[in-house]
Amino acid sequence: xxxxxxxxxxxxxxxxxxxxxxxxxxxxxxxxxxxxxxxxxxxxxxxxxxxxxxxxxxxxxxxxxxxxxxxxxxxxxxxxxxxxxxxxxxxxxxxxxxxxxxxxxxxxxxxxxxxxxxxxxxxxxxxxx
Amino acid sequence: xxxxxxxxxxxxxxxxxxxxxxxxxxxxxxxxxxxxxxxxxxxxxxxxxxxxxxxxxxxxxxxxxxxxxxxxxxxxxxxxxxxxxxxxxxxxxxxxxxxxxxxxxxxxxxxxxxxxxxxxxxxxxxxxxxxxxxxxxxxxxxxxxxxxxxxxxxxxxxxxxxxxxxxxxxxxxxxxxxxxxxxxxxxxxxxxxxxxxxxxxxxxxxxxxxxxxxxxxxxxxxxxxxxxxxxxxxxxxxxxxxxxxxxxxxxxxxxxxxxxxxxxxxxxxxxxxxxxxxxxxxxxxxxxxxxxxxxxxxxxxxxxxxxxxxxxxxxxxxxxxxxxxxxxxxxxxxxxxxxxxxxxxxxxxxxxxxxxxxxxxx
Numbered sequence: 001x002x003x004x005x006x007x008x009x010x011x012x013x014x015x016x017x018x019x020x021x022x023x024x025x026x027x028x029x030x031x032x033x034x035x036x037x038x039x040x041x042x043x044x045x046x047x048x049x050x051x052x053x054x055x056x057x058x059x060x061x062x063x064x065x066x067x068x069x070x071x072x073x074x075x076x077x078x079x080x081x082x083x084x085x086x087x088x089x090x091x092x093x094x095x096x097x098x099x100x101x102x103x104x105x106x107x108x109x110x111x112x113x114x115x116x117x118x119x120x121x122x123x124x125x126x127x128x129x
Numbered sequence: 130x131x132x133x134x135x136x137x138x139x140x141x142x143x144x145x146x147x148x149x150x151x152x153x154x155x156x157x158x159x160x161x162x163x164x165x166x167x168x169x170x171x172x173x174x175x176x177x178x179x180x181x182x183x184x185x186x187x188x189x190x191x192x193x194x195x196x197x198x199x200x201x202x203x204x205x206x207x208x209x210x211x212x213x214x215x216x217x218x219x220x221x222x223x224x225x226x227x228x229x230x231x232x233x234x235x236x237x238x239x240x241x242x243x244x245x246x247x248x249x250x251x252x253x254x255x256x257x258x259x260x261x262x263x264x265x266x267x268x269x270x271x272x273x274x275x276x277x278x279x280x281x282x283x284x285x286x287x288x289x290x291x292x293x294x295x296x297x298x299x300x301x302x303x304x305x306x307x308x309x310x311x312x313x314x315x316x317x318x319x320x321x322x323x324x325x326x327x328x329x330x331x332x333x334x335x336x337x338x339x340x341x342x343x344x345x346x347x348x349x350x351x352x353x354x355x356x357x358x359x360x361x362x363x364x365x366x367x368x369x370x371x372x373x374x375x376x377x378x379x380x381x382x383x384x385x386x387x388x389x390x391x392x393x394x395x396x397x398x399x400x401x402x403x404x405x406x407x408x409x410x411x412x413x414x415x416x417x418x419x420x421x422x423x424x425x426x427x428x429x430x431x432x433x434x435x436x437x438x439x440x441x442x443x444x445x446x447x448x449x450x451x452x453x454x455x456x457x458x459x460x461x462x463x464x465x466x467x468x469x470x471x472x473x474x475x476x477x478x479x480x481x482x483x484x485x486x487x488x489x490x491x
Contacts, residue, residue, distance in 0.1 A: 035146075038350065039163040041444040042421050044469070060469075062423045064162050064350060064444055090163070 002032035002126060005097055009073065009113045010122035013055075016097065017073040017113065020104070025113075027073060028101040029061065029092060032126045037063035040089045045081040046103055052076060054112055059102055061092065070102065074112045080104040130154065134179035135271050135329040139336055143346045151244035153180040155349055162350035166446040169318055169355055170486045173277035173284075174347030175339050180243040183270050183326060184253065187236035188262040195237055197392055198256060199230065200374060202384035206232035212302045212313055216374055216382050217241075217252060222397025223370040224377065225252055227362065229315055231304050238311065240272070240326070242364050256393070271332035275344060276322030276355075278486065284323060287338035288312070296323065317352065319359025319484050354443050357452060360415060360481030366426060367413060367440040367454050373401040376456065378413040378480050380405065408459040411437065415478040415490065416453040422468045424453040430475065432461035439466075447483045454480055 008016045014033035019025050034040065044060040052058050052072035059070040081103045085091060092100035107113070117125065131154040140147065145156035156177065158165055168174045186195065195203045201215035211232050217225035226249050228241040241249045253264050275284045285293045292307040299305065301321075304313035310327040327335065340346070353363070360378075362368055368377035375383075375398065383398055384390070404410045416439070418424055424442030431437075437457030445452045457464060457477070464475040478490040 038158065039161055041163075041423060044421070062444070064354065067423065067425070090161075093161070 002030065002035060003097070004030065004032070004119045004123050004126070006119045008097070008119065009116035010119070011055075011071065011073040011116055012125060013071045015070060015073050017116065019107075019110065019113070023106050023110070024079065024104055025074065025076075025107055026101050026104050028096055029070060030122070031096045032129075033068075034093050034096045034100070037061060037068055038065045039063060040092045043085045043089045043092070043102070045083075045085065046078045048078050048081055050078045052078060052105065054115075061089075072105070073116055074105070075108045076105040078103050078105050132180070134177055135332050136177045136179065136336055139333065140177065140346070145346070145348065148349075150180065150349060153243060155180060156346070158348040158350045159346050162348065162354070163446045165345070165347035165351035166354050168345055169277045169320055169347055169351060170447055170483070171278065173275060173280040173322075173344045174351070175336065175344045176274040176276070176347050176349070176352055177271075177336075178274050178324070179271040179329070179332065181272055182241045182243060182246045182249060183267040183272065184239040184241065184250070185233070185236065185265045185267055186239065186262055187265075188260070190260040190262050191236045194257065194260040194262045195230065196390055198253075200383040200392060200394065200398070201230075202386055202390060203230055203232070203237065204387065205384070206230070208232065209234050209306070210304050212304055212315055214382060216379060217249065218374070218392070218394030218398060219370055220394055220397065222373050222394045222401055224364070224368045224372055224374060224379070225249065225370060227364050227368075227379075227382075231311065231313060233311065234306055238326070244365060269329045270326050271329045272324060272326045273332065273335060273339070274316055274318075274322065274324045275339060276316050276318040276320045278320065280320070280322040280344070283342045283344050284339065286342035287335060287344070288325075299323075317359075317361060318355040319361070320355070320486070354446060357441055357443050357454070358445050358447055358483035360454070360479070362413070362454070363441055373398060373410065375401040375405040376410045376413065405459070410459060411456045412459050413440065413454055413480060414457050414461070415480040415482060416442075416455050416464060416466075417448075417476040417478060417482070417490070418451040418453075418466070418473065419476065420468070420473050422473070423451045424466065424475075428466060430455055430457060430464050430466045431472070432457050432464045434458035434461045437461070437464070445482060447486070448488060452482050
């Protein structure tokens with residue numbers, strides 16, 4: 001059973017977003033997503049400073065199995081990317097909610113997050129997959 | 130629920146992620162495909178390949194029949210204990226399947242693919258009419274492949290004690306039989322190792338003994354990246370019924386040693402061979418992506434001589450870059466692929482990227 005932390009928001013496309021405070025949030029992909037992808041071998045990270053739309057393509061994760069687009073769960077601006085993933089993309093496999101985070105962003109409107117799934121709803125979606 | 134090998138419960142116990150493979154529930158990996166790949170390149174891993182099709186051939190015409198049926202010439206197997214890689218060709222010179230044929234005490238043993246089982250069994254039955262041959266599928270046999278630099282040393286602790294010394298003396302593509310087991314120095318990884326075909330009810334104990342000796346399980350995911358690094362074709366992906374062996378880097382499996390041998394597909398592949406010499410057939414080449422990204426099967430490539438297609442592509446865990454097999458025009462000097470909206474150059478090499486843990490191309 002995949003790990004789904006309580007205090008995160010989830011997109012139906014398997015990204016998570018966590019509000020860190022001061023209008024900043026961190027984004028990654030879920031445990032369920034990394035497990036389905038298999039070993040991750042490359043990550044194309046977004047550019048800091050770039051604006052993102054909600055549901056806009058921001059990154060690409062390539063695993064042994066397939067290439068998968070990552071969609072931003074919310075609108076805002078990229079403030080930081082996880083450069084450790086360039087050398088060690090498998091951090092996404094080993095710690096998808098911690099060291100395997102992908103980017104940080106400002107949120108245009110924190111209310112956007114209400115359109116996402118909570119842990120329980122996301123768990124239901126994974127069970128149906 | 131799909132078909133399961135006798136080791137299914139052990140795969141689950143070892144943490145396997147199980148996927149459907151041609152109707153079989155098979156382990157894709159046991160946690161990390163890349164970890165298992167490195168394990169086989171640096172130490173020793175065991176694959177359950179019991180889903181493969183094993184067919185025994187006996188009877189007075191066995192040799193003559195197989196000389197007719199196979200692209201390679203079993204007359205080269207001068208004694209039991211020898212094996213060779215061959216193709217089954219159709220009359221148009223396309224590849225029905227690829228296989229390993231072992232010469233055994235009782236005749237011959239063919240190990241063919243899992244996904245082609247029904248087709249191959251029908252093909253064998255259809256072409257056995259008029260020959261004194263007995264063709265028996267052996268579905269109750271299991272098959273384990275133990276590969277890696279330490280495979281034979283570790284397997285020696287797990288194999289029946291009275292055959293260990295003889296296994297140590299086997300050369301590449303040699304085998305021995307022992308109490309209903311066939312142990313062969315064959316494989317699909319580019320590392321040394323053995324394949325053990327044994328009664329299904331003995332497979333669990335061998336598996337347990339291998340693990341106790343320090344061999345770790347490896348799944349079909351690692352098997353695919355290992356064979357790709359080794360430049361070995363996968364049936365259905367790199368060649369099929371519409372592909373000539375001469376367009377699949379498999380011309381070497383067609384034996385012309387006996388000019389009078391009438392094998393199925395001979396006329397067609399004889400022409401393909403001449404076309405290949407004139408540069409009129411595409412070639413199966415190796416490709417290396419130096420930039421970041423992963424080549425995938427089905428992707429189109431552009432060469433200075435025209436378009437081609439990637440037949441197998443993946444990330445090479447050993448080289449830490451992407452590699453592929455691709456069918457491209459003969460004589461191509463340069464090659465490019467579209468990646469993320471731009472054209473990216475690819476290096477063209479002979480198929481075969483890694484052998485015995487080391488990079489083997491320039």
